[in-house]
Amino acid sequence: MVFDIVTQPLQEAVRRGPEGVLDGRAVADALLEQVQSATQQLARRGITPTLAVVRAGDDMASDIYVRHKERACARVGIAFRHEHLPATVREDEIVEVLSRLNADPNVHGILLQLPLPGEMNGADILTAIDPQKDVDGFHPLNLGGLMSGRAVLEPCTPRGVMTLLSSAGVELTGKRAVVIGRSVIVGRPMSLMLARANATVTLCHRHTRNLDRIVSEAEILVVATGVAGLVKGSWVREGAVVIDVGISRVEGKVRGDVEFEAARKQAALITPVPRGVGPMTVATLMENVVRAVCVRHGLVVRAGELVEAASVGVCFDKGVGLAPWRVRPISS
C-alpha cells in the first residue's frame, strides 16, 4: 500500500523473456524504473532517499552483493553509504554504528550485511536497527508485522519472489506450494507470504523425509538451501513453477539449488541462476528504501505517482520511534 507497484511493465518484461524461463533481471529492471521514477518525484520535494550498508569483515560473496546494491542505488537515485568495519570489530561497536545511523535523519534505510565474522550473532545485533529503517525486514518487530499482516518493510528475497510470480501472472489461490529451506530471511517468510496469497504451503528442511515425493506434488516450488543441484529435474512436477533462490559457487561458476536443464523440461516456468531471484532481491531492497522514505514522510506511491498519504485515505502516526504498522486507514 505504501508503494504499489504498477504490474503492467513487469508483465511486459516477463513476456519479452525466453519461453518458460522467468527472467528475473528483466523484471528487476522494470521494477527499478518505477523506483527511479519515485526517487525523482521525491527529489522534487527535496528528499534524497539514502541507504546505509553496514558490513564487518571481508566475506567474498558479501563483497559482490554490496557492490550490486551500490550499483542499483546509483542507477535509481538512492544515495549509498558504506560503513565497512574490520573483521575484528566488537558487537557493541557495530551497535554503536547502527545507533548513529538510527539517529541520522538523512538516512532512511539501514542494512546489516550478513554473515557477520566469527561467532557474532546477527539476529541479536539486528534488533539495534530502528524498525522504520529496517529495509531488510529482519527486525523481530517487522517479522512480527509480517506474521500479523501489518508489516510495511518485508524481507526482500521472498517479497521479490512474490513480485516475480505476480508479474508472470502465476495464480496462487488453492495451489500446492512447497518451500525448501526455513531460514528467517528466506524460507520462513516465503512460506508465510505464499499462505497469505491463498496457497497451501509445505515447508521442508534437513529433517524432511521423502523430499523427492513432496517436491513432485508441488505446483509452486521455491528452493532456498544453498545446496547446489539438490532438486533433481525428475522430481519436478510437470507444469510446475520453479523458483530457485540458492546461490553456490562451484568451480568458479554460480549455481542454483535446482538442476536447471533437466527441471526446465518439466516446469512451465523456472528461474535461472544467475539472473533469476538475485536481481529481484536487490530491486526489492531499493523498493523498500522508498517505502521507508514514504513511511517517514507520510507519502504513498500509487500508480507510479507520489502522493500525500492523507489524499489516498491513509494516515500515518508521525512521531519519534513509532513502529511502521502504525500506518492505518483513516476510516478505522
Ligand SMILES: NC(=O)C1=CN([C@@H]2O[C@H](COP(=O)(O)OP(=O)(O)OC[C@H]3O[C@@H](n4cnc5c(N)ncnc54)[C@H](OP(=O)(O)O)[C@@H]3O)[C@@H](O)[C@H]2O)C=CC1
Ligand atoms: N538470490 C538471492 O537473492 C538470495 C539467495 N540466497 C541464497 O539462498 C540459499 C539459502 O539461503 P539462506 O536461507 O540464508 O540459508 P540458510 O543456510 O540459513 O538456510 C538453509 C536452509 O536450507 C535447509 N537445507 C539445507 N540442506 C538441506 C537439504 N539437504 N535438504 C533440505 N533442506 C536443506 C536448511 O535446513 P535446516 O533448517 O534443517 O538446517 C535451512 O533451513 C543460499 O544459497 C543463499 O546464498 C540467500 C538470500 C538471497
Ligand SMILES: Nc1nc(=O)c2c([nH]1)NC[C@@H]1CN(c3ccc(C(=O)N[C@@H](CCC(=O)O)C(=O)O)cc3)C=[N+]21
Ligand atoms: N543483510 C543482508 N541482506 C541481504 O539481502 C543479503 C545478505 N545480508 N547476505 C547475503 C544475501 C544474498 N543476497 C543476494 C543479493 C544479490 C544477489 C544477486 O544480485 N545475484 C545475481 C548475481 C549472482 C552472482 O554473480 O553472484 C544473480 O543471481 O543474477 C544475490 C544474493 C542478499 N543477501
